Amino acid sequence: MAEPTKKLKKPDVKIVLLGDMNVGKTSLLHRYTERRFKDTVSTVGGAFFLKQWGPYNISIWDTAGREQFHGLGSMYCRGAAAVILTYDMTSWQSYEELEDRFLSLTDTANTDCIFAIVGNKADLTDSHAQDLNSDGEEENKPIRISLSSSSLQRKQVNREDAMALYARVLRYKGLDEKACLPAESMCFETSAKTGYNVDMLFENMFDLVVPSILKKRNEGESSTVDLEAPSTGKRNKSGCCT
Numbered sequence: 638m639a640e641p642t643k644k645l646k647k648p649d650v651k652i653v654l655l656g657d658m659n660v661g662k663t664s665l666l667h668r669y670t671e672r673r674f675k676d677t678v679s680t681v682g683g684a685f686f687l688k689q690w691g692p693y694n695i696s697i698w699d700t701a702g703r704e705q706f707h708g709l710g711s712m713y714c715r716g717a718a719a720v721i722l723t724y725d726m727t728s729w730q731s732y733e734e735l736e737d738r739f740l741s742l743t744d745t746a747n748t749d750c751i752f753a754i755v756g757n758k759a760d761l762t763d764s765h766a767q768d769l770n771s772d773g774e775e776e777n778k779p780i781r782i783s784l785s786s787s788s789l790q791r792k793q794v795n796r797e798d799a800m801a802l803y804a805r806v807l808r809y810k811g812l813d814e815k816a817c818l819p820a821e822s823m824c825f826e827t828s829a830k831t832g833y834n835v836d837m838l839f840e841n842m843f844d845l846v847v848p849s850i851l852k853k854r855n856e857g858e859s860s861t862v863d864l865e866a867p868s869t870g871k872r873n874k875s876g877c878c879t
């Protein structure tokens with residue numbers, strides 16, 4: 638009897654994390670997937686994590702922010718249903734770089750690609766400390782922990798700046814602001830260190846890409862990949878591809 642052909646579910650959709658080196662892209666993904674903040678090394682190339690979301694498979698691509706890997710960015714963005722543009726709230730430069738260096742990489746993303754603007758390292762900012770005094774909800778622990786005033790820094794990028802960038806991103810993509818998701822719901826301030834807003838960010842994005850999956854399915858794209866076909870990347874144990 639002939640052996641059944643080996644087929645593996647392939648991701649239904651792709652979400653890409655973009656942003657300058659050191660803003661915390663890898664840490665955000667670790668926080669979400671491993672529920673902890675751990676030491677990182679600067680990413681080389683890119684790596685992906687597969688998330689099962691209900692009946693759907695979503696790949697989240699973590700890319701390298703270092704300039705030397707810049708050329709790879711548009712490759713990782715090809716066919717992306719969503720892009721998370723990430724900056725460090727304590728670094729104005731990391732915010733500026735999003736427009737100067739990273740936005741054009743998204744030209745290869747889907748035409749209906751969804752954008753989120755994410756300011757990470759909220760735990761380092763003084764305004765975050767104030768917020769938490771009134772509403773200290775973070776992962777598991779009371780927040781007082783690491784907020785010694787000596788470690789706090791001035792917040793260099795405000796939420797209004799992020800919302801203004803969101804509007805410019807839509808303009809760059811030729812999209813009508815009124816027909817798109819509102820800036821208030823697409824700009825996030827997070828902390829990979831404490832977990833602040835991290836689940837909310839990723840899970841919002843997962844919900845938002847579901848229509849893109851359904852559209853793809855309606856257009857009749859195969860949802861399996863042939864394991865016997867030549868592979869294009871090496872997989873390691875964690876499901877990452879480098």
Ligand SMILES: Nc1nc2c(ncn2[C@@H]2O[C@H](COP(=O)(O)OP(=O)(O)OP(=O)(O)O)[C@@H](O)[C@H]2O)c(=O)[nH]1
Binds near residue numbers: 657678830
């Ligand atoms: N305080 C604080 N530090 C953070 C946070 N997120 C990341 N870091 C630290 O920032 C540094 C860079 O984090 P990474 O996650 O490696 O940054 P990246 O954006 O993946 O950098 P590349 O891979 O080089 O593009 C590390 O020392 C992290 O520990 C955060 O939310 N708060």
Ligand SMILES: [Mg+2]
Binds near residue numbers: 662677678679680
């Ligand atoms: Mg990284």
